[in-house]
Amino acid sequence: MQERQAWSMNGVLGIGLIVLLLVGGVFSFFQSLFLLGIPLFIIAVVLASGVTIVQPNQSIVVIFLGKYMGTVRREGILITVPFSVRRTISLRVRNFNSNRLKVNDVNGNPIEIAAVVVFKVVDAAKAVFDVDKYEQFVSIQSETAIRAVATTYPYDSFTGEELTLRGNADEVSNELTAELQERLKVAGVEVIEARLTHLAYSTEIAQAMLQRQQASAIISAREQIVHGAVGMAQDAIARLEEGNTVELDDERRVAMINNLMVAIVSDHGAQPVINTGSLYQ
Template sequence: MKENQAFRINGFLGILTIAVLGGLAFFMFLNTQIVIAIAFLVIAVLLASGITIVQPNQAGVVIFFGKYLGSIRESGLFLTVPLSTRRTVSLRVNNFNSKKLKVNDVEGNPIEIAAVVVYKVIDSAKAVFDVDHYEEFVEIQSETAIRHVATKYPYDTFENVELTLRGNSEEVSNELTAELQARLNVAGVQVIEARLTHLAYSTEIAQAMLQRQQASAIIAARHKIVEGAVGMAQMAIKQLENDRTIELDDERKVQMVNNLLVAIVSEKSTQPVINAGTLY
């Protein structure tokens, strides 16, 4: 199916024509020309059956005894094909919030995911005739696309070397939009945006994954601290040597580096032992 324009004329002109035919029928009836009066009346009733109103951002799909005749996209009052039925399709922007879906990411970890899909109908004929209840079709295909995209990527990676659901939300949203658009073309629906609204580990592994994230953060912080401590120790020894304040042999350099590393890397404040001399 493909949308095309239906026959229609201005509705006010159609109402005027119906009124004139009704007046002629009444006039003929008064002049005892019953057959002509009935003919005018039948024509007026037939034309009246074609009167339709289309609201802004809606389309009227005209069907004549099971045959698609076209769609009316303009808003207003119109006279179209008599004895036809009209189905109204909204052309307004709609959004669909999916339920929280429980799926496994590419690594097999159970996660909870949900998304919002913003869409609108661009082909009223496809929306009416190519699918049953296009709103339900959008919902089911949205959940299917969300599940498929979620299984292609890991929730998170602790090495930061690949695309993830949590770290690359923009790329994931773009892929979800493209896949959903491919699924909804048959329904004449345009996907404006599809974006994740909820993403979390499932409750049974949430605590374990939180501990893993904390461990990774601690390791990264320790790595940074050690790197800084080594640099500070090297700088201290180099400055002492340049100033020639103290002559340090290799053993004292090792001891100084050890003390500086312990003082900087330790989680608790160091408590130095002061040598005050001996009694004897």
């Protein structure tokens, strides 16, 4: 089914014509010209049956005797095909908020996910004739697409080398939008945007995953601290030996590096021990 324009005429002119036909019919009856008055009344009634009002960002699908006659998009008062069935389809932008869905990510971890889909109807004929109740079709297909996309990504990555639901929101949203557009084009619907509104581990594994995230954060922080400590120790030794200010043999150099590393890496403030010499010196 492809949308096409239905026949229509200016409603103001049409109503003016209907009034003239009615006046002519009444005048004909008063003049006993029944053969002229009756057709005028019939024509006026036929035209009046086609009067319709189209609001901004709406379209009227015109059906006559079970046949699709076209779509009217011009706003205002119009006259279209007489004695036809007219279905109003909104062309305005709308939101669909999905329910919180419980799915498994690509690693099999149960997660809760929800999204908002921004869409509008661009082909009223497809929305009416190609699917049954296009609003319900959008709802079901949106949740199906969300499930499909959620199962192709992990919730989170502890290596940082792959796309994740939590860390790559833009990429996931773009894929979800493309997936939805492919599913909804049969209904004449254009998907403007689709974004995740809720993402969390399921309650039964949330605590365990929180501990895993905390452990990963601690390891990452430790790696950064150690990397910085090594650089600081190297810089300290180099500065001390610069210009022959202090001469350190290998043993003392190792001891100083060890002390510096302990002082920098330790969770608590290091307690210095001052060496004042031996009693037997």
